[in-house]
Amino acid sequence: GKHVNTPNRIGQVPGIEVGDEFQYKAELRVVGLHFRTMSGIDYVEVEGVKLATSIVSSERYDFDDKFDADVVIYTGEGGNVINKEKKAEDQKMIKGNLALANSMRHKREVRVIRGDERWDGKGKHYVYAGLYLVDKYWLEKGVSGKSVYKFKLCRIPGQPPLT
Amino acid sequence: GKHVNTPNRIGQVPGIEVGDEFQYKAELRVVGLHFRTMSGIDYVEVEGVKLATSIVSSERYDFDDKFDADVVIYTGEGGNVINKEKKAEDQKMIKGNLALANSMRHKREVRVIRGDERWDGKGKHYVYAGLYLVDKYWLEKGVSGKSVYKFKLCRIPGQPPLT
DNA sequence: TAGACGTAGA
């Protein structure tokens, strides 16, 4: 029962290639791709500035992420749309959302992991899609009527294609 | 990202020895010790009879399990003491509780995994304690005032000692 | 202490 304790950092992870697949979010942690168990946006704080390291897309709930050839529209975090016992709220420019905004400003790479339904219909599986840059973000009204952040990320050219 | 898909079954797991440690409950699944992500009691159904395969002890909540040299007093499942938004209820002789009762009747071995607080204070770690037999069980009033099952399990002699 | 894009099985 040994775990690889790779320090969390921005950019490529040694030994991980585009298209690598994983069955559980816990595996993403073990290999160093994404360290937060349940959050979709992972980040580090460098000299007081939060910078995103990775995002994990999921197809559950109202997270209406869009995957195009080289573009991802990623929904920000917060607002408690998940827990049905709590009322939805406007998302705030804090934590992971702030980190993604900072990554845009500072032009830092973000690892993108795509979560899909698993073949057996139980849970999901995760595919490493490569490095992206945040191109822009905006605020829009979500299904609940509350404000939701949307982040447009563009895939950095020169990476192996996603089959 | 490969997982060992050992079929769930009763008794010893090849390659696993008393004292083996694991950092996450997800690892217990990978190695074949315990397949349920969040439940403490795992079981199979053989010819219509539920039989326990393994239990995982945890020190959280009100699960007042007792670990002695060769005896475990294990608290049954159910009653929703965990989710604070729901009221506590009497535990029922169903699912995992029923499986443990059946394992007593049929004298089937049960794997015991002990969960402890981790050295870094974050989460727990898990130690395989070996094979046990259910010796008896009873119903008592828990902290909430509701009925809680208690199972007494005795360690089968001849196994390596727990350090 | 509570929040967060978790998981599998009944």
Added chain:
DNA sequence: TCTACGTCTA
């Protein structure tokens, strides 16, 4: 759909 002895960070 809901439950279940989850797990980490802020």
